[in-house]
Amino acid sequence: MxxxxxxxxxxxxxxxxxxxxxxxxxxxxxxxxxxxxTSDETLLEWVDPRDRALMLERTVRDSWRVLRIQSEFVAGFDALDKVTEAVTVFGSARVAPGSEAYEMGVELGRQLADAGYAVITGGGPGAMEATNKGAYEAGGESIGLNIELPFEQHMNPYLTLGMNFRYFFVRKTMFVKYAQAFVCLPGGVGTLDELFEAVTLVQTGKVTRFPIVVIGKTYWGPLLDWLRDALLEAQMISPEDMGLITMVDTPEEAVDVVRASGIR
Known part of the structure; x- marks a missing residue:
C-alpha cells in the first residue's frame, strides 16, 4: 500500500x-x-509485531497521531459549542439532485429549519446536500461535518458551517454531542452504521434517550420487520428496544416526532 x-x-x-x-x-x-x-486507514492498518523496526516506527507515529486526534476534538468542540437545538440527519450520498429522494431531503431540511432546529449532516452530496439545501434556503443553521474519504467527500455548497475531519470516530462524536434527535433518510451502509450506533447509544444508556426517526416505510419497513422477526424472536433484544426507532413516511411526520419529544 x-x-x-x-x-x-x-x-x-x-x-x-x-x-x-x-x-x-x-x-x-x-x-x-x-x-x-486516508488517516483512518493508516491508523487502523495492521502491522506484524514480529517486525520490530516497523513496530517501533508505528509506535512513534501513533504517539504523535494522538495530538492530531486531540486537535480535531478541540476544533470540533470550538466550532459547534454555540449550536442550540439541532437534529442530525443521515442519508445516502448517492441520491441524485432532482430525484424524489433528493426532494424529500430538501423538504426535511426546510421543515426542520422552519421549526427552529439547526440541521447537521455529513456535509457531502446526495441526501446530505439536499437536507442542507432545504435548511439553508429556509434561513436556518446548516452544518456539514465532512470526512476524509477516497470518494464522496466534497463539501456541498449549502452550509453555514462546514468542517473536515480525518477520523470517523471524532466526527461521530460531533454528530451525537450536538444533536437532540436523529433522522435517517434512505441510505446505504454508512447510514445503517450511523443509525445503529445511535440505537446502541440509547439502548445502553450512553446518551439521554432522544428520538431516532427513519423516513420511508417502504424502504425501512423490511429492516424493522427483521429486527422484530429475527432479533426479538430470538430474544437478542428486548421488546422495548423495538420502540427506539420511529418509522414515518414524510418529513412533516418526522418533524412532528421531534417536536413531540419536547426538544425546544
Missing part, C-alpha cells in the same frame, strides 16, 4: 474534482494514478 502525500492545490492550475481530497482542514491534489490512503 502506498501512503501518498498529495501536493497542495495551486490556484493557477485547473483541477479535476476527482483529484481533490481533504486531509483535515487541508485541501489537496492526489497525483494521477496514485492511491490515496
Amino acid at each position: 502506498t501512503d501518498v502525500t498529495p501536493e497542495p492545490l495551486d490556484d493557477d492550475v485547473p483541477v479535476n474534482d476527482s483529484e481533490v481530497r481533504y486531509a483535515g482542514a487541508a485541501q489537496l491534489r492526489v497525483p494521477e494514478g496514485e492511491e490515496y490512503v
Whole structure:
C-alpha cells in the first residue's frame, strides 16, 4: 500500500474534482494514478509485531497521531459549542439532485429549519446536500461535518458551517454531542452504521434517550420487520428496544416526532 502525500492545490492550475481530497482542514491534489490512503486507514492498518523496526516506527507515529486526534476534538468542540437545538440527519450520498429522494431531503431540511432546529449532516452530496439545501434556503443553521474519504467527500455548497475531519470516530462524536434527535433518510451502509450506533447509544444508556426517526416505510419497513422477526424472536433484544426507532413516511411526520419529544 502506498501512503501518498498529495501536493497542495495551486490556484493557477485547473483541477479535476476527482483529484481533490481533504486531509483535515487541508485541501489537496492526489497525483494521477496514485492511491490515496486516508488517516483512518493508516491508523487502523495492521502491522506484524514480529517486525520490530516497523513496530517501533508505528509506535512513534501513533504517539504523535494522538495530538492530531486531540486537535480535531478541540476544533470540533470550538466550532459547534454555540449550536442550540439541532437534529442530525443521515442519508445516502448517492441520491441524485432532482430525484424524489433528493426532494424529500430538501423538504426535511426546510421543515426542520422552519421549526427552529439547526440541521447537521455529513456535509457531502446526495441526501446530505439536499437536507442542507432545504435548511439553508429556509434561513436556518446548516452544518456539514465532512470526512476524509477516497470518494464522496466534497463539501456541498449549502452550509453555514462546514468542517473536515480525518477520523470517523471524532466526527461521530460531533454528530451525537450536538444533536437532540436523529433522522435517517434512505441510505446505504454508512447510514445503517450511523443509525445503529445511535440505537446502541440509547439502548445502553450512553446518551439521554432522544428520538431516532427513519423516513420511508417502504424502504425501512423490511429492516424493522427483521429486527422484530429475527432479533426479538430470538430474544437478542428486548421488546422495548423495538420502540427506539420511529418509522414515518414524510418529513412533516418526522418533524412532528421531534417536536413531540419536547426538544425546544
